[in-house]
Amino acid sequence: MVPDDLEVKEEEGSNMEIDVKSKNDNEIIFIIRDADFTFVNAIRRICMMEVPKVAIEDVHIVKNDSAMFDEVLAHRLGLVPLVSDAEATESLLLPEDCDCDDTCPRCTVSLVLKKKGPGVVYSKDLVSEDSKIKPVYDTIPLLKLKEDQEVELEATAQLGIGLDHAKWEPTTACAYKYYPEITIAETCDECQNCVEACPRGVLEFDQKTKEVKVVDVENCSMCKSCVRVCETKAIDIGYQEGNFIFLVETDGSVPPEEVLIKACDVLSKKADSVITFCEGGI
Amino acid sequence: MIPIRCISCGKAVSAYFDEYNTRIAEGEDPKLVLDDLGVTRYCCRRMLIAHVETW
Ligand SMILES: [Zn+2]
Ligand SMILES: [Zn+2]
Numbered sequence: 001m002v003p004d005d006l007e008v009k010e011e012e013g014s015n016m017e018i019d020v021k022s023k024n025d026n027e028i029i030f031i032i033r034d035a036d037f038t039f040v041n042a043i044r045r046i047c048m049m050e051v052p053k054v055a056i057e058d059v060h061i062v063k064n065d066s067a068m069f070d071e072v073l074a075h076r077l078g079l080v081p082l083v084s085d086a087e088a089t090e091s092l093l094l095p096e097d098c099d100c101d102d103t104c105p106r107c108t109v110s111l112v113l114k115k116k117g118p119g120v121v122y123s124k125d126l127v128s129e130d131s132k133i134k135p136v137y138d139t140i141p142l143l144k145l146k147e148d149q150e151v152e153l154e155a156t157a158q159l160g161i162g163l164d165h166a167k168w169e170p171t172t173a174c175a176y177k178y179y180p181e182i183t184i185a186e187t188c189d190e191c192q193n194c195v196e197a198c199p200r201g202v203l204e205f206d207q208k209t210k211e212v213k214v215v216d217v218e219n220c221s222m223c224k225s226c227v228r229v230c231e232t233k234a235i236d237i238g239y240q241e242g243n244f245i246f247l248v249e250t251d252g253s254v255p256p257e258e259v260l261i262k263a264c265d266v267l268s269k270k271a272d273s274v275i276t277f278c279e280g281g282i
Numbered sequence: 283m284i285p286i287r288c289i290s291c292g293k294a295v296s297a298y299f300d301e302y303n304t305r306i307a308e309g310e311d312p313k314l315v316l317d318d319l320g321v322t323r324y325c326c327r328r329m330l331i332a333h334v335e336t337w
Contacts, residue, residue: 067337068283079286081294123297137297140286144337172292173323251287251294 021218027249028256031179031218034242040176044246046263047174048162052094053253054084054109054133055167056155065117065149073143077113077155078167080123081136081251084159086258088132094159103156109133111155117145126155133157136252170259173249178239180220184212188234194226202226218245284333290325302330 017033032040059074066073091106098107111128115121124138145151162169182202190210195203203226204215212235226235248256284296298319305315316327 076283076286079294137294139298139300140294140296141283141299143283166292169292172288249293251292 021245023256026252026256027247028260029245029247032176032244032246033179035244036242037244040244040246042267043260043263044174044176046266047248047259048169048171050161050163050266051170051254051259051262052084052089052159052161053168053170054082054089054092054157054159055165056080056082056111056157057108057160058103058156060154060156062152062154064151064153066143066145066151068143073151073153074155076142077126078165080126080140080142081253082128082133082157083136084133084170084253085255088130089159092133092159103158107158109157111157112153113142113155114152115145115150117149118147120144121151170250170254171248171256172251173247176244176246177222178241179243179245180217180222181238181240182214182217182220183236183238184214185234185236187232188212189232191231193229193231194235197225197229199223199225283337284335285329288323288326288329291323293321293323293326295321295326295329299330299333 016035019031019033021029021031023029056074056077059070059077061070061073064070064073092109093107095103095107098104100107109128109130111126111134113121113126115125121142121144122138123135123140123142125142126135128134143151160168188211190205190212192205192212195205195212200216200219200221202214202216202220204213205211206213220237222237222239224237227233227237248259250256250259254262284299286296287293288295298321302312302315302319306312312331316322316330321327321330
C-alpha cells in the first residue's frame, strides 16, 4: 500500500494548458504552457522511439534481375512508410505480444511485388494482402528494370518501435523549443540593424511610432543575430520558463494526434508498472 | 536511385522525386516547386536539389 504522506497532491505544475497553433494531416504545432521540460521531453522521446507502426521487416526475393543488389532493395522496401493508423492496425499484434513461435498472420502482413521491365518500379506496385495496410505514397521509386528484366518478391511487414530501427519511427521532425521572449529596451537608437539581421522576419520597424516591433515572436529561433548587431545592447532574446512550442511531424503513416495519444498511453503504462511494483513490493 | 527518405530527418522525400523532376524540366523555379511540395526543411531540400541520378 502507498503510505498517506506519499500521495500526490495538487501542485503548481498541474495546471498545464495546451493551445493548438496549426495542424494538418501529418503535422501539428501546439503551445504547452506551465509544463516541466522533463515531462515535455519524455513525451517527445516516446513519440519518436516507442510508438509502434508497421514497416517491412523480412523480404523473400524470388527473382531480381535488376542492377540493384537484393540487400539494397530490401533496405529500400523497409523504409517505405506503410499506413499504420489505429483503424488499419486494429487487429495486428506486436510480434513480442503474439503467442506464435516466429511469425504468423496475426502479427504480420504480407505484400507482393511482381513486375516486368522495362520501367521504374514504384511503391504503388506493392500489393498488400490487407487493403488498409499499404504504402502511404504511391510515387516512391523502388528500383529500375531494363528490357526483359523481372522482379518478384514477397515482403512481410510487422509492427515495431523506433528503438529497434529507424524505419519504425512514426515521426520525422519531432521537437520542441522554449517560447521565445524578445525585449527591446529604452536605449534603442532606431538603427534598424536588428530588423535587417533577423533571418526569420520576426522584427519590423514601425515608421509611425519610430520603434522596433516584434511581429512574429513564435517564429524566433533564438539565433541572437539581432543581439550581435545591436550596438546599444538594447535588444535581448530570452525564453519563458515552462512554456514550449511543440512540433510533431509524421511520415504520413500515423496521424500526429494519434502519435501523441499513443505516446501518453506508453508513458502511463510505464507509470502503472511503478505503481504495481510499489503496491506489491512494500 | 534517390534515397527513399531524407538522410537527416526521415521525411519520405523520394515520393516527390518524379514530380520535382518533371516540373523542373518544364522550367519552374526549384525553390517554388519545393515550397509547393511541402519540402520545407533544408535537410530535405538538399536531398532533391543535390541528387545525381546515375543508374
Ligand atoms: Zn504471431
Ligand atoms: Zn529532412
